[in-house]
Amino acid sequence: MSWGALRGFMAFALVAAAIAVSWHKIEARPVDSTADAAATSTTTTTTTTTPVTTTTDPAIAVAATCERTATFVAEASLIPAGSNPGPLARLALSYWSDLAEVAVAESVIEIEAVVTYYQSYLDTAEPFNFDTVKIILEGDKEKFQQLVTRPAAGLESSRNMVEFLCDVVVPNQPSISARGFDDLEDRLLDPKD
Secondary structure (H helix, E strand, C coil), X not given: CCHHHHHHHHHHHHHHHHHHHHHHHHHCCCCCCHHHHHHHCCCCCCCCCCCCCCCXXXXXXXXXXXXXXXXXXXXXXXXXXXXXXXXXXXXXXXXXXXXXXXXXXXXXXXXXXXXXHHHHHHHHHHHHCCCHHHHHHHCCHHHXXXXXXXXXXXXXXXXXXXXXXXXXXXXXXCCCCHHHHHHHHHHHHCCCC
């Protein structure tokens, strides 16, 4: 099976699964006829429904995802090479936050985990202008180490979903190898002349 055929099959399967889940939720709702409701109740109850923030139509969700992804990748490419990770991290936070609003409901939990990661990264690194040395010496080095040396929860699967649906690779999280971080920390905190 060719990559294109496999990708088409997977897109079809994703759409079918989303429709099945939506249909199941619709079918699970209790149904009262108007006559039964009038005969058993004499009081009037008003309910307010909160609008759902995620798109339920898979085709619309995919189109919105790909549109936002194209914009994100185009804006990310405008960031000058050699910049600190700040501009890309802020842009990524905005992108993933926006994507959580339009994605199919089944992927929102993982996307929200990515949003939480980028917010935590920015909260930890931004006060030190994303300078790893300053963070190790003056900031929350343990938290920063966890953020940059381990995969962000939900990011790999979310990036894979976007790549599969839109055939676009989005930038990965800011990272340092665990060994590189440890070596830098050792040199900074226990310098040997």
